[in-house]
Amino acid sequence: MVKRLLKIQDNSIVKRITIWRQIKDGLFIAIGVVMASIGLKGFLLPNGFFDGGAMGMSLLLDMLTPVNLSVLIILVNLPFILLGAKQVSVPFAIKSTLAIFALALLVHYIEVPAITADKLLIAVFGGFxxxxxxxxxxxxxxxxDGTEVLAISVSRKSSLTVGDFITxxxxxxxxIAAIFVDIETAMYSMLTYxxxxxxxxxIINGVEEYLGVMIMSSYNEEIKQMISFDLGRGVTVLKSDGGYGDKAKELPDRKVLFCVITRLEVTKMLVEIEKIDSKAFVIQYPIKDTKGGMIKKRPLH
Structure with missing residues (x-):
């Protein structure tokens, strides 16, 4: 199916990409499980701190009930995994199940000595x-931590956004923690969260946050050359219709320049645009991720 739709002559390309993606996914998940277990065993558990979300619920129940934390991690996240199979995909649910079981086993069997007794360091580095x-x-x-899966499901059925629900x-x-444990632990746990x-x-977005930039100017050709040759970035020219004012009547068919740059480069671009056209109208907005084109790959992709 993929070969026919994409007209790929060599099926080995698809297999190589798929296998490499699976290897990277497995490596990321393994690193994630180890890091989370260090945070739990080395910082949070020895000092009675907890986090937000499903993991925080598991830690809080571990304080209030005799049930082992490893069992609670599985039980609390199980409904979220089942929901993820419906809302996201079955492969997502399978990988999440394996990751959660691996974390539960590490938390149960490995021993990590308490690294510090300083509450502030515990909260910050445990959260890290x-x-x-x-x-x-x-x-x-x-x-x-399956809270976001539930948040996505709730946001589709209500006016709450994902961020609102998680908050x-x-x-x-x-x-609940402030009532049943104590206020100080709850406050430090908020810092952990x-x-x-x-x-x-x-970890997800990386250091280099991307920005989409749209530029409207009478000197669009000069600005396009500057972005392409001086900054070394790709630029797309969009056709548009002027909607208001004298310029809309004079130039009904206008061009809008669009490019994607990192936040570190935006100041330089604005200065160069200012040199060419001080009256240029520039719009900036954040972009979560990019792939391909002239934007360099992120370090962990």
């Missing part, structure tokens, strides 16, 4: 290692 684990697992196409979920979780969430964003 746990967030790294969650982020690498997501890069591998799986989850070891509400974690606020409720920390309130913030550290973990920022680490997840860093």
């Amino acid at each position: 290692f746990l967030g790294s684990g969650i982020g690498f697992a997501i890069r591998g196409g799986a989850v070891i 509400v979920f974690n606020v409720c979780l920390f309130i 913030f550290s973990a969430s920022k680490t997840v964003d860093f």
Whole structure:
């Protein structure tokens, strides 16, 4: 099917890409499971801290019930895995199941000595290692914390966004912790959650955040040459219709330049555009990811 649709003559290309993708996914998931287990065993568990999301729920239940944490990790995430099979895909659910079982086994069997007794360091670095684990697992196409799967499902059936649901979920979780454990632990655990969430964003999105830039100018040809030859970036010319004002009447068929650059390059581009046309209208907006073209690959892709 793929060969016929894409008109690929050599099927070995498809197999090579697929195998290499599976190897990278497996490596990312393995790294994620190890990092998360270090965060749990080396920082959070010895000091009674927890995180947000499904992992935070597992840790909180471990404090309040006699059930082993390894069992709780599986039980809490099981409904999210089943939901992921319906909402995302069956391969996603299978990889997530393997990742969660691997994490549960590591948490149960490995011994990691408590690295520090400083509560601030525990919260920050525990969140860092746990967030790294969650982020690498997501890069591998799986989850070891299924809250986002539930959030996606809820957002499709209500007015809540994914971010809104996760925020509400974690606020409720920390309130319960403050009531049944203590306020100080809940506050430090909130810090753990913030550290973990920022680490997840860093692992998934990388250092080089991409921006889409749209430029409307009477000197679009000069700006296009500058972007292509001076900055070495690809640029696409879009045809547009002017909608308002005298310029719309004078130039009904206008051109809009579009390119994708990193945040580190945007200042230089704006300066160069200013040199060519100080009245140019420039729009910037964030882009989650890119592939192909003249944008260099991200380090972990």
